[in-house]
Amino acid sequence: MRPTDPALPLFGDRPRRPLADRLRPRSLDEVVGQDHLLGPDAPIGRMVERRDLASMILWGPPGCGKTTIARLLAQRTDLYFEPLSATFSGVADLRKVFRAAAERHHTGRGTMLFVDEIHRFNRSQQDSFLPYVEDGTVVLVGATTENPSFELNGALLSRCRVFVLKRLDQAALETLAARAEEAEGRPLPLEDTARTALTAMADGDGRYLINMAEQLQALPADTGRLDTAGLARQVHRRPPAYDKDREGHYNLISAVHKSMRGSDPDAALYWLSRMLEGGEDPLYMARRLVRFATEDVGLADPRALEQALAAWAAYERLGSPEGELAIAQAVVFLATAPKSTSVYRGLGEARRRARETGSLTPPANILNAPTRLMRDLGYGEGYVYDPDTAEGFSGADYFPDGMDRERYYRPTANGEEDRVGRRLRRWEALREKRGDEGEEQV
Structure with missing residues (x-):
């Protein structure tokens, strides 16, 4: 009879660890896609070499390695790793962490306080970090998917370095797929086109790719190699990363505007599609097209405003998906129209003069x-x-x-x-x- 081990289940063998956990990098050299930060001559790489970490904010999309990098940095610099999630923590949790860190500090041991989703802390909670970061009680490493300049207060940002992590490119995702195959001891059951589709579905998220690979490896051995259609039946495509009230929204609408202003209908249609696929309200797009028609096309083609208003009206009458074609038509019209900001600029100048001249009467x-x-x-x-x-x-x-x-x-x-x-x-x-x-x- 096996001796009782409280770490083991009462019946059966230990559950198998998830593939993502088994593939977690054991050193900074194994982290993929972030050489611009972690390489020997890169900013974080140089700090690691000196064993002198500054407090920092890691800003990047999901699945790019923020948590893993923080953990490995603590390991390489001999700091106690204290993880905290801003989603589930409050003031009481922070006080407990700061007390423990202060005790370690007095004994000569440093603490890395890793705060996941740090942007979810309110302003006063963010302020509570300041004295402990300043006196070296903690090295703060905050992870966020949101633009720190919008979500973090200036006092905290001034005490931290902001590092931008990249979404994983095709090469990095292929490396992770190969590691998944090596860990399982067999290739993914995919044809070449399906393998390419798999990395595209991951959309730069390494964790998502590994989870999909684990699903595929769990298929029966007689499944055979899947083509693109077979892959789509086995795994669900993730929705595109898009928050309608955060930076991603403003980045994409800016891309739509700049593409139309630059007379590139193809890019404009692509960014429009990205927004619609992300769940954007088509009526929001219609309103922005009306603005563009008056601000960027103006009297260079007076039909632009008619087209934008017609697209708005058509969508209100038809709804989705039929009405979205009218919006796309307006996007192409505006992108290919001659451009002029003369009315927009002229109104701005006239309003400034109106404020300056006061109450002069007409002749x-x-x-x-x-x-x-x-x-x-x-x-x-x-x-x-x-x-x-x-x-x-x-x-x-x-x-x-x-x-x-x-x-x-x-x-x-x-x-x-x-x-x-x-x-x-x-x-x-x-x-x-x-x-x-x-x-x-x-």
């Missing part, structure tokens, strides 16, 4: 005079009705009395605005001519 000649008193005061006197002139243009000055004419709208030579510019130049010449004639009469 009396362009004011309506519905009462006799107003007529007696000169309201409307000398007003010229432009359509009645030979050129349909009177050349009158519509700026306030005491304010010189200023130019805010400067049309480009793009699209329809080229014609608008020629028309404005013609009117400017007529205005100058009539001004000269008026001076001669005086």
